[in-house]
Amino acid sequence: MKHGSMDTMKRLVLAAALLFPLAACGGGGEKAGGDTDKGKAGAAQGEGAAKGQGAAQGQPGAASFAPQDTATRRVRDALAKHDSAQADSIARADSIAADSIKKAGGTASRRFNAGEDPAFARANGWPVNYPRPLPGSILPEKRIVCYYGNPNSRRMGALGEFPRDEMLSRLQREVQRWTAADPQHPAVPCLHMVSVVAQGDAGPSGHYRSQMRDSQVDSIYQMAKSINGVFIVDVQVGTDDIRNIMPRFENILKNPDVHFAVDPEFYMRDGVVPGRKIGTMHAADINYVSEQLARIVRENRLPPKVLVIHRFTRNMVTNTEDIILRPEVQIVIDMDGWGAPWLKRDSYRDYVVRHPVQFTGFKLFYGNDTKKGDPLMTPADLLRLEPKPLYIQYQ
Template sequence: MKLSHLAGMLLVGAASFGIFTSCSSEAKKTNGKTIKTAAGVDSTLIETEGETEIVREPIDTAKYNALIKKNANGDTTGKWPVKKQPYPLDGAILPFKRIVVYYGNLHSKKMGALGEYAPKEMWRRLNAEVKRWEKADPSTPVQAGVHYIAAVASGTPGKDGKYINRMGNKQIDSVLKIAKMQKNTIVFLDLQVALSTIKAELPHIEKYLQLPFVHLGIDPEFSMKDGSKPGKKIGTYDAADINYVSQHLADMVKKYNLPPKVFVIHRFTRKMVSNYQNIKLRPEVQIVMHMDGWGEPDLKIGTYRHFIYSEPVQFTGFKLFYKNDLKKAPNRLMTPEELLKLKPAPIYIQYQ
């Protein structure tokens, strides 16, 4: 979301929720049955004396190595693929699948395709994008999902003076209900902390992050550490903030026996993420540095090269704006075929 989308948002809503996807190895009363996780990794359910436990199989490390090498697209600089990264736990989505999502908030048509269109139309459009990616790269399955702004930086201070509008549980439940309309989808909850902190905001969505299909995004653009009002300047996160979040997610994965969490960090300037080289990688968390800038293709490619490619962390993402990317010539969206030529090829794609 860009700066012009902030002013004076008042957010209300209601719905119910209930969802299950195959992203987790859900234990059922089965004796020795082999199941598949989101990454296609085998796990076995074994029933012993009335209790069912999951016996997890390790990921196929040879396949993992081959996929991250393929994803580096022949980079010869030594930056990609990232060296010394831990193998993920079983159930990892990346790099076994490419994630393709719609981004937005249900209460604003200006913040993204998720919210601009009614749910059925939204899914029709997103599924069309999924098919384009499947055609462009048949060797990589697509994991569809929605990326919801669960805390929105605001132009007004609010009761607590933090310039943040937090979506209530009913609003988030409504997003999960929309996700349930299509099988095997995932959900990202995104936090724009404004004058609050990431440590203070994570507890507001804690119960949702305990679900195996719910993942996390954070937006440094709206992390106003110097007390500036959001929208007046671009904010920042340090590696220490990112490490705090990834450790928190890792603890949840271990506590609740979850598949790895995908953790998306938006970025389109260097100062949005400081000390990137100190970001820690963990088997329980898959970090995506996501190119969030808009504009003509050459500008977007340059942003990706300078701030995503040149400061490698783990995986990469790329955002496409249906409206803002068309403001200047050549007035078109970049295609999957074009993005697949980037080094590395983005494994997380977001449409706004």
């Protein structure tokens, strides 16, 4: 398959799949009581939580989201926007990649799956030049392998689906698999907790998000420490601003093994209720977060912080070329979409490889990736990608 081209049915499937919010609906999979086709925000609520009570109890609140359009119109509009937005970059990158192959000897010796072609990666600017990281950095020498979720929800991800000991044991097995698959990049265990959860009710804050209690956040941090792992604080800001949310976590970020993540899907800067459309983060927002992390690193003499930004559409992150790289911060763009392996590879190519920042990540959904009979991608599958992801998240 040529880059940027697909037959009609494949394009319909791709557009339809990318329209659903993706983060919280599939972590638990069928084992957690069944996946739904709602997006992350619809499943982010704590199980059994009464509508409107989430913020007061420190739990994700309940939400339901009405469809905004017919499926046919959504697919048609998505295809039109997808084609228009990517036409120029696809043509440019494919032309450069073709020239590289020609210079190397005329014809390609093999046909790559999407996201696996080294020449295509080079044509789009990989590897990226970035400031030399400070001592004690995790990347690029090691790989982070995370369990993602919220302890109040079995449906949001693996972190909350299983009892503590079973969850940690499962994570350790994944870490061992990754280290065995790529010994040159030993895997570091990680717990990635959604600590501010987007919801369908405005709540007491009026910003459609529920903040977890400090004691809950600290309890998961202590779990990560118990396995010599790292901890990532993830925030879904709703209609709030990251500049209001991030300062609350400054104290825990003063620990050398605590890092940060922001989910643009739920960055609703235009005031739309989370789940009704996909949100957007600008480079300026990411630069603010990066600047604050760098300041915390300098003031507390810490090793670099990892900053994870989730992405599965073009508009989730704008102006990537304006993102500032700093020696104190290591930025990961995490491919956050679920579906069949071909769809995930396409998304990795289109929304990560085509828009280089610094490091790459890849999310795997135990439930949603496999519920139609497709296999869960393996370490060997992901190690064929170019560039190779150094952050792996299981949901």
